Amino acid sequence: MGPPAATTLLEHDFCSHPEARFLTRDPPQECLSWVCHGVVTTFVLLVTVLLFPISAWFVLKIVPTYERMIMFRLGRIRAPQGPGVVLVLPFIDHWQLVDLRTRAFSIPPCKLTSRDGAWVSVGADVQFRVWDPLLSVMMVKDLNIATRMTAQNAMTKIVLKKYLQEIQTEKLRIADQLLVEINDITRSWGLEVDRVELILGSVLQASQETVPQAPGSRPPIPGLEGLDSTIQQLALQFFGKTLAAAATRPNGDFETEHVEVENETEEPPHAVHTEPGGSSEGRRFKAEEHLSALERCLSESLVNQVKACYQINVRLASGAETTTYFIDLSSGRGRIGPGLPDHSPDVVLEVSESDLEAFILGELHPLNAYVCGRLQVHGDLNVALKLEELFKVMKQRR
Template identity: 65%
Template sequence: MFSRSGYQALPLGDFDRFQQSSIGLYGTQKGGFSFGSKQDPLGPAGNTADSSQGWLSWICHGIITSLVFLLMVVTFPISGWFALKIVPTYERMIIFRLGRIRAPQGPGVVLLLPFIDHWQRVDLRTRAFNVPPCKLTSKDGAVISMGADVQFRVWDPVLSVMMVKDLIAATRMTAQNAMTKTLVKKSLREIQVEKLRIGEQLLLEINDMTKSWGLEVDRVELSMEAVLQPPRENLVGPLATVPPVPGLEGLDGTIQQLAAHFFNNTLALAASGTGTPEAADSMETVNEVEPPTAPLLTATGSARRKPSMDELLSAVEPVLSEALVAQVGASYQVNIALPSGARSTYFIDLSSGSGRAGHGMPEGSPDVILEVAEKDLQDLFLGDLRPLSAYVSGRLQVKGDLHLALKLEELIKAMKQRR
């Protein structure tokens, strides 16, 4: 039965001849496997045998496909329930017919042949997952617990099925390895003040490794859980372990270090009591042009009172503008779960005009419906919780486009700038 020893390289069929129609960040891709013009070491005889075997495979493939199609036509009233599948716009269907891959099918109605077609759905929408916090040692000897939130999408459904078995697990492991490899080369101070820059660097590194899987990472957001051990050599006092100054996250790391150093010295003078009486006095700046809005924070010593829903609503209305509507361009319905068990509904319309916000349901159908607890919503608007982190952890439920839901962060940034 076997005329010679060893294995023969069988043709892969459709996958060799299939040209990807999906175009993403990395352009058009061809099939991942190609034998090219490499000569068969067995010589002309081996090529003739492989060619005859390929023709025999195609003939058998055609005969079986024709018989199954004829059987489906004869039993169509019944087989139609099993052979016709509806694929929505945000999905593609990958079909293997007798082991040979076909072009992505959908959206719309897709015909499947019973018994010989094996299919798999691929979701093209933006999704997110979290990298669990892991302990690592920075360059200066500090031990920290670091995690990340990753937002991604599939741009080539065929590669996502052919190249890796579990796409999310493989991407999570790749992101964790890249994060660990990058952070161990940086000090604790660099990690704290250059978190955004490190996230952009990780985004490029992860995309370089996952582009052959048909996956594109859109966003990487680092989250530091805790500093388990301070640096071994703390030469600059409290500056090495201070977090970034709120409101200055987008500035250069050197500017943040100077600002943190200035604030630490001010706090040290106030705590030691060596400052002048004028330094101990508090100063309040009052805007005499615009009427005062409801304060988001009421500080008494180190305590902080979280605002009520009415105070949040009164703080949202002044920041609504045409520029914010141009950035977001969506309407939101927010269903809030109160501690008493009741539910309250608010709307934020940033789709037209200067935007509106208020109680009740929005006019028309909202683009995104958000479900969140009252405490988590307060943390979101105070900046203690990021929308992507809330979604990944399950504290924020999103019905609709996740990309539009994350645009709500532009409103939160505008509120921070106004405070």
Template identity: 60%
Template sequence: MIIFRLGRIRAPQGPGVVLLLPFIDHWQRVDLRTRAFNVPPCKLTSRDGAVISMGADVQFRVWDPVLSVLVVKDLVAATRMTAQNAMTKALGKKSLREIHAERLRIGEQLLLDINDMTKSWGLEVDRVELTMEAVLQPPRETPLGPPATVPPVPGLDGTAQQLAAHLLGNRSVPSCAPLPPADSVETVSEVEPAGAPHLARRTPSADELLAAVEPVLCEALVGQVGASFQVDIALPGGARSSYFIDLSSGSGRAGRGVPQGSPDVVLELSEKDLQDLVLGELRPLSAYMSGRLQVRGDLHLALKLEELFKAMKQRR
């Protein structure tokens, strides 16, 4: 127990019975046992251009309770942010192959780097274990940029392929219909001039993302979610646009504007974060915990939107 008597710190007391002076002493408990927290999976880019979702499990203990109280207000939050920044910096210097092969050694190096920053807080990290959630984008074949022809990516979920087809002007195939076989899809170089930019790399707009939502709406999904949402999108130019996803009755509806009546939940996020949610690269809980998703209303209902994104990912 750390005690402040009239604003001056005393030597640590306890464990056991500790006498306190009412209105004079202020105290704070410090747990000296080994504790643990996890760094939520975040999207990182490796040296060879691969995009991965990587998290970490961290074990730590307090060795100086006085420093841990005087120097840092929220010890776990500060250590988690330090670990996440160190992990991002270290993995950005490694290729995907090196990350797979040297995960233990990278964790040991992260342990030393984090301890260098937290030793002045009276805290020592005992273990760092990296956890790879998924490889979101394979590494580049050559360092010169994307190839002239881009064949369909194996394993790409149906929603992403529908959005790519939508951006390339292939509007004859409805998004609810099965996609053609991979060998029948033309490459970009066959349908546009060689000097034209690769349109599939453009970020889909909010209207295009909401158009991909409509085909998956159904009564079963309404039964799972049972709520209406207003989605306020922050556009790159600073403007804002509102959309609605009504999963409270019937087969559900989605479109531009605000829902009829008061929405159960109001969501605020950027257009890029909406794209990551729709394509399954970001989970609603992770977006909320990282501050990328602002929620007004029932958080439990807001997290039910993950059922919608799962349904979009399963649709082929």
């Protein structure tokens, strides 16, 4: 009679989830594997008992109420352990703690285009918690980054389908829709999003199309079309009859009254202005000058922190040409220069020249640019984000 199938089942209702049933039930072991597993476990357990109480300092772990321990014994997963005192056998048990408390992260404001062509800056605050610690370890390598990217992609997809007026007046409904779409993906990871708050930063460019007004809604006030309806009503209180008349008269009935409201804190999307003849050197980013300044910040301590080589493909303002540079922080004091590196790079980055300038000047965080789609990374994202250490040194010396 062969050995029984080795199974480890969760002691809670999480097993009702199909992924949980699959992950918590190990496949049957072969006879030899089962015997070896039992012999090794018994031997380690006996050694632990013989060395007691000295071994107690190493094999007994205390798991708080708000955490669970996911344990692998000889590579085979066991049921979540805790809370309380848990026995961890040395050499054969590998474990990881999973926090069950509610956590939160922010999606940095990104410039997105609405359905009617308006440019808006939209971000979000997301609160989530782990409901199945086993799935959170088995399904995703980096739960935080995966959840952040899922929320960013879902927000972008939803905003692209909405008109500017809908984004401004129906933020709660859009947030609920975003929560549902994120949960559709993350539930299979053992994670559940509890709350999403959409944050409308600013309207960078008003809509280019005329959207039919909903029945009973007030028409926008001239000069304030891109602002929230609440702000329009406040402006109406301040400017009085002038704006009220402007909101009700046809376009051709104005004589001498004119109100112009300028938002000094907002800027339209960056544009490159070229003079006749194709010269744009007045505002043009010179990559060589900034990279030369970066090279003066290189040091052995910085190389020891980063230990990576980067290839940077810079898209010029014209959009039709790309220039390649390298930043080698893998050995010595590091090197920076044009062209390809001497050896295969660890990460390849693609970025516009204006965004690269913003990185170097400390005006744009690389992670924010990556989340917003302004920085493309080919390789390990964590290695790519280490390049920020160089930008920090540059900012300190400025």
